Amino acid sequence: MRDALMNALKTVNDPELHRDLVSLGMIERAEMDGGLAHVKVNLTTPACPLKGKIESDVRAAVLAVPGVQDVRVTFGATVRAAAQPALPGVKHVVLVGSGKGGVGKSSVAVNLAASLARDGARVGLLDADVYGPSVAHMMGQPAARITANEDRKMLPLEAHGVKFLSMANLSPAGQALVWRGPMLHSAIQQFIKDAAWGELDYLIVDLPPGTGDVQLSLTQTVQVTGAVIVTTPQDVALIDAARAVDMFRKASVPVLGVVENMSYFVAPDTGHTYDIFGRGGSRKLGSEYPLLGEIPLDVEVRQDADQGAPAVLAHPDSAAAQALAGVARTLAGQISVRTLHSTLAELPDQLTVV
Numbered sequence: 001m002r003d004a005l006m007n008a009l010k011t012v013n014d015p016e017l018h019r020d021l022v023s024l025g026m027i028e029r030a031e032m033d034g035g036l037a038h039v040k041v042n043l044t045t046p047a048c049p050l051k052g053k054i055e056s057d058v059r060a061a062v063l064a065v066p067g068v069q070d071v072r073v074t075f076g077a078t079v080r081a082a083a084q085p086a087l088p089g090v091k092h093v094v095l096v097g098s099g100k101g102g103v104g105k106s107s108v109a110v111n112l113a114a115s116l117a118r119d120g121a122r123v124g125l126l127d128a129d130v131y132g133p134s135v136a137h138m139m140g141q142p143a144a145r146i147t148a149n150e151d152r153k154m155l156p157l158e159a160h161g162v163k164f165l166s167m168a169n170l171s172p173a174g175q176a177l178v179w180r181g182p183m184l185h186s187a188i189q190q191f192i193k194d195a196a197w198g199e200l201d202y203l204i205v206d207l208p209p210g211t212g213d214v215q216l217s218l219t220q221t222v223q224v225t226g227a228v229i230v231t232t233p234q235d236v237a238l239i240d241a242a243r244a245v246d247m248f249r250k251a252s253v254p255v256l257g258v259v260e261n262m263s264y265f266v267a268p269d270t271g272h273t274y275d276i277f278g279r280g281g282s283r284k285l286g287s288e289y290p291l292l293g294e295i296p297l298d299v300e301v302r303q304d305a306d307q308g309a310p311a312v313l314a315h316p317d318s319a320a321a322q323a324l325a326g327v328a329r330t331l332a333g334q335i336s337v338r339t340l341h342s343t344l345a346e347l348p349d350q351l352t353v354v
């Protein structure tokens with residue numbers, strides 16, 4: 001009977017990976033209990049954007065097996081590590097960058113991290129925006145201080161299910177950092193390599209805006225899975241975003257996608273939509289960089305950030321939070337596809353990214 005179930009499951013393809021669940025090794029359990037079939041699918045990320053589709057496809061395929069009256073589908077998830085894992089225990093390092101300041105890069109990084117963690121992933125968040133570190137505040141821990149463990153490794157702080165490190169938790173509050181290039185380089189090295197991150201599926205790195213030394217130093221310090229570029233749809237932001245894309249291309253860091261923030265505004269009183277910065281402009285960056293999502297301007301995103309609670313957790317039903325959660329899942333799916341692409345010896349020709 002198990003063979004019949006497995007044969008049926010061989011007809012179900014992962015909708016993103018375009019391969020059947022059996023050959024992808026995603027079927028953890030397939031058993032009959034009377035007329036009830038139990039199937040456990042081990043996803044490649046807990047933030048799988050197409051879990052609902054996989055569930056209905058599995059159900060339909062298994063229900064067609066003679067003798068099956070009902071199906072119970074359950075899920076687990078194991079994020080597969082990049083071919084060359086970033087750090088011991090860290091499966092993927094994802095950089096969040098922008099060409100220009102103030103476009104909402106830190107807000108996106110914090111919400112991505114919180115959303116992935118809520119979906120069940122093990123997530124770290126590194127604030128590499130050394131000149132204007134805002135992660136500590138946005139995570140609600142501006143006063144916390146970083147300590148070291150017995151091996152003299154920095155212990156990340158933790159909030160909202162996310163481990164994080166920010167320069168703001170090292171220096172006295174309100175004091176500016178006057179570190180120069182080489183010191184910054186070694187500070188970032190330490191944040192990455194001399195910290196006890198433990199086992200992480202995703203380490204999200206909030207970069208400083210622009211295309212300077214810190215960004216380059218990071219791409220040289222650690223094997224990075226890819227970068228996400230945050231921009232507003234405004235031309236001046238897009239010109240700078242294109243520069244950031246170019247920098248990553250030159251540093252051989254794949255651009256996993258673009259997030260268009262402050263994409264539009266829906267007036268709460270009239271419901272009218274205003275495209276304040278010109279919606280959809282990020283498509284001008286080129287079709288080879290997938291648009292991971294359009295995040296509306298939303299006063300709650302700003303208020304939640306100020307109060308130290310990511311919008312995806314504080315107001316999960318708002319349009320902005322839903323869009324941010326969608327970005328996190330699309331990104332996780334994108335990483336799964338790329339990882340499979342680079343780790344499978346025999347590539348299916350129809351393997352596509354978003």
Ligand SMILES: Nc1ncnc2c1ncn2[C@@H]1O[C@H](COP(=O)(O)OP(=O)(O)OP(=O)(O)O)[C@@H](O)[C@H]1O
Pocket residue numbers: 098100101102103104105106107108129132134208209261262295296297298299300301302303305306320
């Ligand atoms: N979608 C949004 N709706 C409303 N406010 C937003 C949105 N995104 C970001 N903001 C607000 O805009 C301001 C700038 O955001 P943020 O600090 O995330 O930008 P940044 O690109 O990281 O800036 P920098 O790197 O220059 O410090 C913050 O006050 C933030 O709360």
